[in-house]
Amino acid sequence: MEENVTPENEVMTILERLRDGGLWQPAGLGLSYVKEEDKHVKLIEQENNPMSAQARIRMRMLIESVGWSVDESEVHVIDTKDISPQERHMQEMMMRQEIAQSWKCNCGTSLAVFELEKGVWTFDGQQEMTLPDGGTETVEQWSVVVECPVCDAKIPMEPYDYGLLAGDEAMLTYRTKKLNYIALERIDIIRKIDSNEHDIVVLGTFCPFHGDMLPPHVRGSVVTWETLEEEE
Ligand SMILES: [Zn+2]
Numbered sequence: 001m002e003e004n005v006t007p008e009n010e011v012m013t014i015l016e017r018l019r020d021g022g023l024w025q026p027a028g029l030g031l032s033y034v035k036e037e038d039k040h041v042k043l044i045e046q047e048n049n050p051m052s053a054q055a056r057i058r059m060r061m062l063i064e065s066v067g068w069s070v071d072e073s074e075v076h077v078i079d080t081k082d083i084s085p086q087e088r089h090m091q092e093m094m095m096r097q098e099i100a101q102s103w104k105c106n107c108g109t110s111l112a113v114f115e116l117e118k119g120v121w122t123f124d125g126q127q128e129m130t131l132p133d134g135g136t137e138t139v140e141q142w143s144v145v146v147e148c149p150v151c152d153a154k155i156p157m158e159p160y161d162y163g164l165l166a167g168d169e170a171m172l173t174y175r176t177k178k179l180n181y182i183a184l185e186r187i188d189i190i191r192k193i194d195s196n197e198h199d200i201v202v203l204g205t206f207c208p209f210h211g212d213m214l215p216p217h218v219r220g221s222v223v224t225w226e227t228l229e230e231e232e
Contacts, residue, residue: 005130012066015041021103022161023096029055030080033070034099042071045095048079100164107151116166119144121174121215122156142215159217174223176212181223189222199224 018024018035025032030047041063046052060070080088103111124141131137143156163171172183184192184200192200203221206213 007062008066011062015039015063015066015068019103019158019161021099023099026055026059029059030078031056031059032095036071039068040071041068043075045076045078048077048081096164100161103161103165105148105151105153105155107148107153109148109150111146111155111157111165114146114149116146116162117170117173118175119146119157119162119166119170121159123213123215140216159215171217174214174218175228176207176210176214178210178228179207180226180228181218181221182225183218183221183223188224192224201225 014024015035018041020035020037022035023032024035024041030045030049030052031043032045033041034044036042043056046056056072060072063070078091083091101110101112105111105114122143122145124143126138127141128136129139142159144159144162145154145156146162147154157165174181181203189200201208201223203214203218203223205219209225
C-alpha cells in the first residue's frame with residue numbers, strides 16, 4: 001500500500017528532519033528558512049519578486065497547518081534582478097556558511113571549533129526515495145560523525161552540512177581505519193605517471209586494499225594514500 005503524499009506530510013517530514021540551525025530552501029521559491037527551536041522556523045531571506053512573495057504566504061499557511069510556527073520579523077529581501085546567477089550563488093554560499101558557523105553542540109560549543117577533519121563517515125543504510133514521476137529510487141544514507149572536544153558528544157551531520165563547515169580541504173582527503181586517501185590534482189597525477197610512481201589509484205565503491213565501503217564523494221577520484229598503521 002502506498003502512503004498518500006500530501007503537501008502537508010511532505011513539509012512535515014522535511015521540518016522534522018531539520019537540525020537546530022539547519023537551513024531549508026524549498027526548491028525554486030526563493031525562500032530561506034532556518035530552524036530555530038522545536039517546531040519553529042525563521043524566514044531569513046526572500047527574493048524580491050512576486051513569485052517569492054506569493055510563495056511566502058503559501059508556505060506560511062502550509063507550515064502553520066502542520067503545527068509549526070514561522071517568524072517573519074527579520075526577513076532579508078534580496079534583489080536578484082541585477083545580479084548574475086554566479087553572484088547569486090556566491091551570496092547563497094556565504095549565507096550557508098554563516099549559518100553553519102552558528103551551529104552548536106548541546107553543551108554550547110560551536111561545531112566550527114571541532115576537529116572536523118577527524119569526522120567519521122558512517123553508512124546509515126539505504127532509503128527509498130519517491131521520484132517526481134511516482135517511481136522510487138534507492139539511495140544510500142551517509143552521515144559524518146563529529147566529536148565535541150568539550151563534552152565528547154558524538155554528533156552526526158549531513159554530508160552537505162559537514163562540507164560547508166569543514167571546507168573543501170576536508171572533502172579532498174578520506175580516512176578509513178587503515179588508510180588516509182588524498183585526492184590528487186591533475187598536475188600531481190601527470191607528475192606521478194611521468195616519473196613512474198605507482199602509489200596512485202582510482203577509487204570505486206570499496207577500498208581496493210581493505211574492502212571498506214567508501215562514501216559517494218570519493219568514488220571516481222584519483223588518489224594517493226598514506227598507511228595509518230602497520231599492517232600485519
Ligand atoms: Zn559538547
